[in-house]
Amino acid sequence: MHEKVLMKxxxxxxYRQHPIYDFIGYCEKKGSVVFPEExxxxxxxIVKEETEKLFENYGWAYCIECGSVLFDRNELDKHISLGHxxxxxxxxxxxxxxxxxxxx
Amino acid sequence: xxxxxxLLGGPQGGGLETSSQVLSWAFAKSGYGVISxxxxxxxxxxxxxxxxxxxxxxxxxxxxxxxxxxxxAMDAESVFTHFTDLDSxxxxxxxxxxxxxxxxxxxxxxxxxxxxILKILKKLNIEQDLGSLVNYLKDNGVNVVGLSYRDLLSxxxxxxxxxxxxxxxxISTIIIGASAALVGIDPEAVKYGLTRRFKSGPVLEHNLTFxxxxxxxxxxxxxxxxxxxxxxxxxxxxxxxxxxxxVAMGKVVGGLRMQTYYxxxxxxxxxxxxxxxxxxxxxxxxxLTVFQLEDELAxxxxxxxxxxxxxRVAAATSGPGFDLMVEGLxxxxxxxxxxxxxxxxxxxxxxGQPTRGGQSDLLSSVFAxxxxxxxxxxxxxxxxxAFWDAIDALNYAEVYQIPVIHLVDKFLANTIRxxxxxxxxKAYINRGKIVQEPGKDYKRFSFESPVSPRxxxxxxxxxxxxxxxxxxxxxxxxxxxxxxxxxxxxxxxxLIEQEVPEERRVSIYGDESPDVVLYGWGFVKGxxxxxxxxxxxxxxxxMYVHVRTFIPFPKNTxxxxxxxxxxxxIDVEHNYLGQAAVLASAFANVEIKKHILKxxxxxxxxxxxxNAVMRILKGSEKEVLEYxx
Numbered sequence: 001m002h003e004k005v006l007m008k009x010x011x012x013x014x015y016r017q018h019p020i021y022d023f024i025g026y027c028e029k030k031g032s033v034v035f036p037e038e039x040x041x042x043x044x045x046i047v048k049e050e051t052e053k054l055f056e057n058y059g060w061a062y063c064i065e066c067g068s069v070l071f072d073r074n075e076l077d078k079h080i081s082l083g084h085x086x087x088x089x090x091x092x093x094x095x096x097x098x099x100x101x102x103x104x
Numbered sequence: 105x106x107x108x109x110x111l112l113g114g115p116q117g118g119g120l121e122t123s124s125q126v127l128s129w130a131f132a133k134s135g136y137g138v139i140s141x142x143x144x145x146x147x148x149x150x151x152x153x154x155x156x157x158x159x160x161x162x163x164x165x166x167x168x169x170x171x172x173x174x175x176x177a178m179d180a181e182s183v184f185t186h187f188t189d190l191d192s193x194x195x196x197x198x199x200x201x202x203x204x205x206x207x208x209x210x211x212x213x214x215x216x217x218x219x220x221i222l223k224i225l226k227k228l229n230i231e232q233d234l235g236s237l238v239n240y241l242k243d244n245g246v247n248v249v250g251l252s253y254r255d256l257l258s259x260x261x262x263x264x265x266x267x268x269x270x271x272x273x274x275i276s277t278i279i280i281g282a283s284a285a286l287v288g289i290d291p292e293a294v295k296y297g298l299t300r301r302f303k304s305g306p307v308l309e310h311n312l313t314f315x316x317x318x319x320x321x322x323x324x325x326x327x328x329x330x331x332x333x334x335x336x337x338x339x340x341x342x343x344x345x346x347x348x349x350x351v352a353m354g355k356v357v358g359g360l361r362m363q364t365y366y367x368x369x370x371x372x373x374x375x376x377x378x379x380x381x382x383x384x385x386x387x388x389x390x391x392l393t394v395f396q397l398e399d400e401l402a403x404x405x406x407x408x409x410x411x412x413x414x415x416r417v418a419a420a421t422s423g424p425g426f427d428l429m430v431e432g433l434x435x436x437x438x439x440x441x442x443x444x445x446x447x448x449x450x451x452x453x454x455x456g457q458p459t460r461g462g463q464s465d466l467l468s469s470v471f472a473x474x475x476x477x478x479x480x481x482x483x484x485x486x487x488x489x490a491f492w493d494a495i496d497a498l499n500y501a502e503v504y505q506i507p508v509i510h511l512v513d514k515f516l517a518n519t520i521r522x523x524x525x526x527x528x529x530k531a532y533i534n535r536g537k538i539v540q541e542p543g544k545d546y547k548r549f550s551f552e553s554p555v556s557p558r559x560x561x562x563x564x565x566x567x568x569x570x571x572x573x574x575x576x577x578x579x580x581x582x583x584x585x586x587x588x589x590x591x592x593x594x595x596x597x598x599l600i601e602q603e604v605p606e607e608r609r610v611s612i613y614g615d616e617s618p619d620v621v622l623y624g625w626g627f628v629k630g631x632x633x634x635x636x637x638x639x640x641x642x643x644x645x646x647m648y649v650h651v652r653t654f655i656p657f658p659k660n661t662x663x664x665x666x667x668x669x670x671x672x673x674i675d676v677e678h679n680y681l682g683q684a685a686v687l688a689s690a691f692a693n694v695e696i697k698k699h700i701l702k703x704x705x706x707x708x709x710x711x712x713x714x715n716a717v718m719r720i721l722k723g724s725e726k727e728v729l730e731y732x733x
Binding site for chain 2: 068
């Protein structure tokens, strides 16, 4: 169960970060663009156990604060202990493909 | 200002293409000439990309140069990477929310790039954070347009509901709106550009509004300090096209009926453009066919197969793909099958630098083969040449029944330019000798002439084999036959020597009594023409010898110019060996001893070429250029 607290969007379980621009996010609850430093009364905290479970399933997690992908369990624990926001979900960007010339 | 050199930087996939295209269209709509080169990593999304561009009030520019007067930065990395490219009095548009971002915190910065930047920051006594860098720039004559991208988006969000899945579009528009304000582009021209890019719907509406908001903020604070002079060029009808696009256009005009390919950078975009215009009816009848195969071996062989049925064909590829095509080309040479290979050069060897440019495949295109067979090698120096070369290549291939290799470099392929609409009345299609009703005595490889009439599979029985063969096409290893058929094939080279005029092989630019002669090919052309103008301002008269065909080689012109100017003749190329100079030695027996070479994967800029020429004139024998991020 999620614990309901007043917090910044970046720390909220509803928050989905833009895959390229880390100052843009998306709120799954509101269904609209939000910004990481905004705070919201509807925000809910990311539950550590869920992050760990997702890490076990996906094999990776992304630290929003550090902008890095974590593959190692010890690394994950370290970022959790620092209170970093970890996720496996991003805002869906449907136009990046049109902005990315081939490179193969 | 007569012209504006500018840079737009940002993460790959983050909207840079949109910013560049909209600004290019807006400049062109306002009557300015534009050129923009795209530089990007092969990692597809997230790595640093940039557009280096120029808008000109008097001409359709062909060269790129540093320093720049405007940098539009979508992210912190763009400022860190390009602050050394700025001219005095330049303007930087950047995201002031990122002031606390430290260089070491940016994961997309390549380690070697990071070290290089760090060294410069240390030398200039600048802290690693963006805010400190920006303050340094302010203190050193650079005008900083700091905008809170977050606040701008937040403001827009209050007025409308930003389309989340297209959020990067709005970042593009910040750069567009701010740049347009500083340069004083007509808002209607910006509107035209945005409309052309986004077509219709909420994203268009939002971005039209957003562009106005951003422009208003910037112009009210900074005015339009980079305003270009009113356009004075009477350019007529223009196209804004990439090199890939214009080769595709040339092929369509040249009557291409089938294009084969396997996707490879930087060639694939040409095939994609052709695919967009592929219109086939139920029976496969309609426009040209674009055929993507499983690899380049299949691509060249499918093209050759189609050629044997009388189809006008081409294949497009890049270095690694061409290597795979070489055996097939030999088969085409043996069987006198007309086929065009559009060869987009990138940095090699191996995978090399897939998204970076180079001119290191010249010797390969001229010599790649086991055994000997005739071929032609054309090389395009700009978009205009690429259009006509694409048509000529198709004609030459069928007239002489040979493989024709059309060299284009990545710089040209990925550079978007405003180009005058070609005079299509000058275009023609020559399919060479064709026999429609071959009799029973028909010999596909008749010894009567180096070029014997073609009859097509599907209409008549013709024998083809990779083995040596007789006039009918049957295998023969008999010595006298071997001499005759080898002579028949190879004598095409003499025919080509006689029929392709010298002025088709080479173009001469600049002063007729020069102090220095530049010798080059391909995308060097723009930089050379730009450098000639700059050298003139320094009191140096320069000529540029631009080679357009390597087979046949313009040996008379090169010999003649060399005989007069050998001590001041400089080979200028995007490779290590000076490959065009090697060919000048092989084909024209001249030894060009001075070289200006660049093999970083970035194009030669006219200003660095001018400076290198000046160093050569002061005694240097060889200059290796390295400018560009």
